[in-house]
Each structure stands twice: as C-alpha cells, then as structure tokens.
Amino acid sequence: MKFFEKVFDLQAFLNAKGANSTIGFVPTMGALHNGHISLLKKALAENDLVVLSIFVNPTQFNNPEDLKNYPRTIKEDVKLLQQHVDVIIFAPSVEEVYPEGFGNQPDFDFSPLDKVMEGAFRPGHFNGVGRVVKRFFEIVNPQRAYFGQKDFQRLAIIKNMAAQLNLPLEIISCPTERETDGLAMSSRNRNLTPEARKFAAAIPVVLNEAKSMQPLKTVQQVKEWATGQIEATGFLQLDYFEIADVKNLQHLQNWNPEGNNVACIAVFAGKVRLIDNIVF
C-alpha cells in the first residue's frame, strides 16, 4: 500500500512505474464500505496500478451543513485498505486539488442530464462533480475509471463529460453493493440513527416492488404507489421518486417497451439524505 497527499509525489511515483503500466482509478469521498471495496477489487483485477482517491469535494455540496456532517474516517479507511497491498491511496487537501481556488473554471453543460432528479434538487452539484473528476483524471491519467451504479445519474454525467472532452479512458460501471436487508451501502449510512436505519430499509423494498408492478401498472400509478409507501412510514421524507429513461434520464410518461427504465429515489431518513435506484 502507498499513501500520497501531494500531486507531485503521486505523479513521480506513477511516472517511475513506466508508461507501459495501465492505471485504474477509483475516486471516493472516503468513509469506505464494501461498495467502494468492490470497485477497488475490480480495478485491481483489471489494471497494473490502481489509485484510490479519498477527497470530500466541497464544490459538489450545495448545502454547507451536509458538507460539515459528511463522515470523515481517514484512519479507519487506511486500515481497511491495508488488506489490499497494491492500492495507491491519494488523499489530497482542498488546496492541493484546487490550487487556484474554486471560482475560475468554466461551467459544464450536461443538459438535459443535469436538469432532473439530483440536478434539480442539488443546484450546482454536477458541475462540482464534473470539475473534481476532470481534475483527478488530469492528475492520475488513468486508462480506466470505476464508478458505482448506486449514483446512477452521476455515472451518466461522467460518461457524458468523458465523451464531451474526448478523454482517452474507459468509464466502468459497477453494480450496487447492499446490506443484508437490501439497503444500498453508503458512507452516509453511518450518520443514520437506529430509528432512521430501520425506516431506511423501506427504500429497497419500494424499488423492488415498483419493478415488479411494471407489467400491470402505468408509470403514473407506480409513482403514486411508491410516494404513498414512503409517506405511510410517517418518518421518511421523499425528495423524489422518478421513473426515467436509462439513456437520457428524462422522466417517462409511459414505459419504454424495450426495457431501459430506471426508478430513482431520494429520501431523507431523519437528517440523512439517501439515494438509490433500480433498472428494469
């Protein structure tokens, strides 16, 4: 295991390995769990070198309180990664990532992908994601970068950015890892109270049942049913439950006959905002 905080040191190490080594990249915000580890394992299996970054990116938080409360567990993270002897950890400071500050970079145009769901509820979020991922791609220069389907819209945005900028790398999407009761693993789960954790288990149940209703019910009926289920908990607060086209993430009025439907949900369980999705 190697650990770097400085861009210069990481690049010197990677350069010394020679241009023939393939580099896989796993960007994370830390507070690592088995979802992150599944991405790491895939990257280790497919590349000579693997860089896993740990960086809580301020520019993708639209809510200062959320940024403050985001779990930061670098010591535990490094301990967990010790089992993966080949990993190269990159944990830079904010100044290292943004040496010239946040403000002076051009905005991305991800339209229409960023006009719905997370983009609509978290203004500026995807622009911040685009900026930080672009910066990390420039630093690490990977052949492959690994992202989870758990953040379905983010994955679509990153693929779009890579295409827009003609980046010579492959974006690899990885399935969502779940707890035994189906709750999607997330760093934010650490902040759930025991009561909120209990109610959060309803999220995957609603998604799975929504999927099973598809042949018999209309899109509108499924949306109304799902909204009702979340409201009936008397605890969870729904930001949105949407059914969208997998290809462009635009909301559907009718099912795509050839599949390619994705149901996406964002819910507050107490103070913790959770997202999840299911493709069908």
Ligand code: AMP
């Ligand atoms: P984050 O640290 O939340 O920014 O996530 C870093 C990467 O891990 C992103 O590509 C996420 O989509 C991915 N990820 C987060 N949770 C999971 C999960 N439960 N299963 C698979 N990948 C995940």
